[in-house]
Amino acid sequence: MKKKKYKKPSNGVLTNRMDIGTKEFNEFQAILLNKSKAQTELQKKRIELMALKFKMEDYLKSEDMDLKFTGEFIKACLKITQVNQNKFANYIGLKPSNLSKIIGGERPISHDIALILGRIFNV
Structure with missing residues (x-):
């Protein structure tokens, strides 16, 4: 060749x-x-998700004391993938109100849900 x-x-x-x-x-x-x-739209979404993943990694490595809720990242993932929050809650086995509280920072995320989210969003 x-x-x-x-x-x-x-x-x-x-x-x-x-x-x-x-x-x-x-x-x-x-x-x-x-x-x-x-x-393609799929390529654009993958790039946006990759950029979000880098933001998460930067946040974890940062010594900045500006705390962010896990829900902020979940909300961003749902926005990028254009997935309805209620449908997503049902898909991962949560009540929509519980997911809403996680996104709003009113409720902590469980280890099980964190693992599920990691597998779904590849983070």
């Missing part, structure tokens, strides 16, 4: 810092925008 030859980046594209407003920056931005537009 023949190896592909890749063109070496020039004009600072991906090799050096690019200043906003330069021709190279605008070209690179256009490439990224076209790639983004070409993505």
Whole structure:
């Protein structure tokens, strides 16, 4: 099998810092925008979930004392995946009111539910 030859980046594209407003920056931005537009909805959702996963990891590693409820992350996952909160509660075996309290920070999350959520959202 023949190896592909890749063109070496020039004009600072991906090799050096690019200043906003330069021709190279605008070209690179256009490439990224076209790639983004070409993505399927499923690809976009996967990327959003991955970004949320990174936010969770950053939060856990952070020494910032700004506490967040687990429910904030659950709510974000449901929004990204466009899943109805009541249907999701029933799916994981919770009453909708209990899930609502977890999301609102009024009730702690159990270990069992945490494991279920981890498997469902791959986090």
